Amino acid sequence: MNRSFLATLMLGLIVGCSVEQNSGSGATSSGTGGDASGSSGAVGEVRRITADGSSTVGPITSLVGEMFEAEHSDIQVPVTITGTGTGFGRFAAGETDISNASRKIKDSEKEKCQEGGVEFVELMIAMDGISVVVNKENDFVDALTTAQLKQIWEPGSTVKTWKDVNPEWPAEPIKLYGPGRESGTFDYFTDKINGEEGATRDDYSPSGDDNLLVTGVAGDKYSLGYFGYGYYEKNSDKLKLLKISSTDKPEDGVLPSPESIQNGQYTPLSRPVFIYVNKASLKRPEVAEFVTYYLNDGQKAIPEVGCVRISEADLKASRDALTEALK
Structure with missing residues (x-):
């Protein structure tokens, strides 16, 4: 097909x-x-x-x-x-x-x-593996730790720019895209990253339509978003996929792939x-x-x-x- x-x-x-x-x-x-x-x-x-x-x-x-x-x-x-x-x-x-x-x-x-x-x-x-993505033109970030993801997405987050996450990154505002509260992906991501299901900052662009999230990230050079792996795969020409590290070292990060999702290496964002x-x-x-x-x-x-x-x-x-x- x-x-x-x-x-x-x-x-x-x-x-x-x-x-x-x-x-x-x-x-x-x-x-x-x-x-x-x-x-x-x-x-x-x-x-x-x-x-x-x-x-x-x-x-x-x-x-x-x-x-x-x-x-x-x-x-x-x-x-x-x-x-x-x-x-x-x-x-x-x-x-x-x-x-x-x-x-x-x-x-x-x-x-x-x-x-x-x-x-x-x-x-x-x-x-499935929840995929964290940035714009295709982003040339400064290849991996994030789960701690950095929490820093970005947790309730009350003070992160406004990429520089707030890493001083070596540009002082450009991060435009965030993610599923709405009706989404199981939202529930799973907030639980695994923020430590509590439903806990998240509110100043992001939510949508129940993952295709709109893809469009948002693809249209903003300094954006970041997350959704299911299938939506990344069919839009890989528009998006850059990030490695995720469950340690404090970004270099330990793993890309989601059929292999890493199935064998559990892509942790903690692999899910049945x-x-x-x-x-x-x-x-x-x-x-x-x-x-x-x-x-x-x-x-x-x-x-x-x-x-x-x-x-x-x-x-x-x-x-x-x-x-x-x-x-």
């Missing part, structure tokens, strides 16, 4: 398995039921499998859906991207069959699922990503077949969108969890 087609797919411009981006493993939930949107439908009627949530996982689910649709002309898999948190809200209300998530579900979100009568199965489907499936939806044959496909032939889609395949052991755990949920 060529890159130009994939880019079109990810912008939601194809018919059928569309991606709509709004700015805005193996564990199962407790609950009593709850039916998501969609129906088995009469003979000849188009059946829909609805998914919403993460901007990192959305492109995977969309591409898997497009592959699945090619074999099932009577099924559509529309994918909306509103962010992990917003996606879980819709999922708990029974509005979607699948919730795409770039982090694990929170206890508060589990409680909402219980209140809505939604039981679910959690399935790890891929790995998930889909959560409504168990009531799994009673519909098309949903059961699609999720089974996702964990088998659908795995071919993962590197196509810049994410990393999980280990065979983790994949088996997800397949086993699905098998149990289908009983």
